[in-house]
Structures are given as structure tokens and as C-alpha cells.
Amino acid sequence: MPIVLGSCVFLVLNQLIYTYPGDIRSAPPILLLLQAAIGIVQDTLIWLLVSWLNSRMYLGLHIDGFLTALLAGTVVRVSVLALLPFGPRPATSTP
Numbered sequence: 001m002p003i004v005l006g007s008c009v010f011l012v013l014n015q016l017i018y019t020y021p022g023d024i025r026s027a028p029p030i031l032l033l034l035q036a037a038i039g040i041v042q043d044t045l046i047w048l049l050v051s052w053l054n055s056r057m058y059l060g061l062h063i064d065g066f067l068t069a070l071l072a073g074t075v076v077r078v079s080v081l082a083l084l085p086f087g088p089r090p091a092t093s094t095p
Contacts, residue, residue, distance in 0.1 A: 006050045006061040013046045036081055043073030 044066070051063035063069045 003061060005057075006054055009050050009053060010046055013049065014043070017042055017046075032081070036077060039077040039081075040070070040073050043076045044069045045073075047072045 047063055047069040048066070051061065051069070054061040063072065
């Protein structure tokens with residue numbers, strides 16, 4: 001149960017602070033690296049927030065420290081960026 005609630009909080013916060021490229025297939029590499037770095041920091045802070053919220057609600061999900069949250073944020077961001085090219089293409093508007 002703590003994992004499900006923690007994942008829901010993580011998902012909501014991650015969607016509120018959206019830092020993914022619009023179209024990863026045509027984005028320049030420097031932009032992808034910049035967004036990945038910003039995203040890792042964002043995901044790390046969200047993991048720390050989820051851990052803090054779960055400790056206040058006594059649910060049991062706990063992140064040991066900053067480095068563990070950094071590793072979790074890196075895993076999440078790299079896996080999402082690796083899977084983005086396989087998703088649907090964004091709709092293009094024609095004038």
C-alpha cells in the first residue's frame with residue numbers, strides 16, 4: 001500500500017512540473033542533456049518529498065538519504081527518456 005500511495009503522489013507531482021521535451025526525436029542533444037539534468041533534480045526532490053509525506057502518514061515508504069533519492073531520480077528519468085521515443089508522436093497543428 002505505501003508503494004502505491006507514494007507512486008500516486010510521485011505521478012501527480014511529476015505531471016504538475018512537466019519537464020519533458022515535446023518531441024524527443026527532433027530535439028537537439030544539448031537540450032536533451034539540459035532537460036535530463038533538470039529532470040533528475042526534480043525527480044530527486046519529489047522522491048524526498050514522497051518519503052517525508054509517507055513518514056508523516058506512517059505508511060512505511062522511506063528513502064534513506066539524498067544519495068538514494070538521487071539514484072531513484074536518475075533511474076526514473078533515464079527510463080522515461082529512454083521510453084519516450086517509442087510513445088505516440090505529438091499532434092501537429094496545421095494552419
